[in-house]
Amino acid sequence: MTTGTLEADRVLQKKLCEIVTSKTGIQLPENKRTMIEGRLRKRVRALGVRDLRTYLSMVMNDGMLETELPHIINVMTTNKTDFFREDAHFDYLVRNVLPEHAAGRPFKVWSAASSSGEEAYTTAMVLNEHAKRKPGFTYSIIGTDLSTEVVRKARKGIYTPEEIVDVPDDMQALYLEQGHDSVGRPLSRVVKQLRDRVGFAQMNLMDKVYPVEKNLDVVFLRNVLIYFDEVTQRQVVSSVTDHLKPGGYLFVGHSETSVASDPRLVQKSAAVFRKEA
Ligand SMILES: C[S@@+](CC[C@H](N)C(=O)[O-])C[C@H]1O[C@@H](n2cnc3c(N)ncnc32)[C@H](O)[C@@H]1O
Known part of the structure; x- marks a missing residue:
């Protein structure tokens, strides 16, 4: 040659x-x-x-x-993800965000680069536990990702033993059903009760308009901004912020804090931002 x-x-x-x-x-x-x-x-x-x-x-x-x-x-696409990834965010959700939620309307979450679904299902586990303590609390979660392959996997909600290692034992017992593949290797499936609350769709964050509802309580936009240049990062943060209700929260990856520079966002904790009214 x-x-x-x-x-x-x-x-x-x-x-x-x-x-x-x-x-x-x-x-x-x-x-x-x-x-x-x-x-x-x-x-x-x-x-x-x-x-x-x-x-x-x-x-x-x-x-x-x-x-x-x-x-x-x-x-x-790089689809690396885990259940309970950057778990301080889920503690923050329970301690600071959920107590502010007004009763009477569903709590709405968007996992905006959901990969194979672990982030969205982790949120579902946490919100389902909250619902047990707060009768009447309801929630819905949408996960979107660019890759059609990971969206397909997310919809199935089936994971290998290696993929579920970070799910605490009590949550595994409550929210994962044990099964196996055609040659007997163990697999776990997220229970239907949670799958029914979580929807997945293919979506490109580069699109001008997102087919996702507005007035969301929480958006997870974690570990995806790192792949974009500065102009795109700013655009995406701004477009995603449009979908938050005033007082809603944006979670970015811990290495992405400096990128969430929209003037409507006020930093509340490490990689946690609140949209001011
Ligand atoms: C490293 S994963 C992060 C998954 C999850 N948010 C987490 O923190 O564990 C990044 C995901 O962003 C998705 N992604 C990359 N570019 C995207 C775009 N333009 N629109 C939507 N998703 C995108 C990839 O397909 C990939 O699944």
């Missing part, structure tokens, strides 16, 4: 990355090339294509971009 062909492949890959960034906001700089190629190779294997060069050429030159783009976006 000549230096010229290598260079041509790089140009194609760079163009593809620019398209992905413009659609998703996810930054894919040159210094992440090894990671990017590793992820694109998943598509090479899935389609049984000869190699990455052939795949890039099919996508960029032979009209396959439109059909491949959703798959490329799925492999380009």
Whole structure:
């Protein structure tokens, strides 16, 4: 292979990355090339294509971009998440946010980059416990994510033993049903009582309008802003804040505190913001 062909492949890959960034906001700089190629190779294997060069050429030159783009976006997203991740946020919710909630209307939460559902189901467990102490308390949770693959997994609510390690034993007993896959490996499923309160949809935070209701009590926007550039971060924080009720709370990832710079937001705790009335 000549230096010229290598260079041509790089140009194609760079163009593809620019398209992905413009659609998703996810930054894919040159210094992440090894990671990017590793992820694109998943598509090479899935389609049984000869190699990455052939795949890039099919996508960029032979009209396959439109059909491949959703798959490329799925492999380009980083979906790492956990139940009870950054658990101080759930303590804050119980101690500070829920006591302020006026009785009579449902408590509404949006997990705005929900990945495979752990954040939304953790919230459901916490809110369900609160409901036991507060008769009449009701809630609804919506989780959205760019990746169609993780949204599919979130809807199922089925997790491996490794994925549920951070769920406390008492919560596991109450909210996870034990089962197994077709070859007998253990799996846990979130109970129907919680699944019925949590809906999931595919949604891009880069969209101008979000098909999510306004006047929400809480939005989790955690560990997704880090993938965006500064302008996109500001835009997304502002658009998401539009969906909070006055007095509603925005939780961002602990490394994202400096990014939540909307003038309507007042910081209340580490990575916790309240929208002022
Ligand atoms: C690292 S996970 C964070 C999951 C969860 N919020 C948490 O903190 O554990 C980041 C998620 O953001 C999603 N994401 C990335 N860009 C997005 C976009 N433009 N719109 C919606 N979701 C996006 C990814 O698909 C991924 O599932």
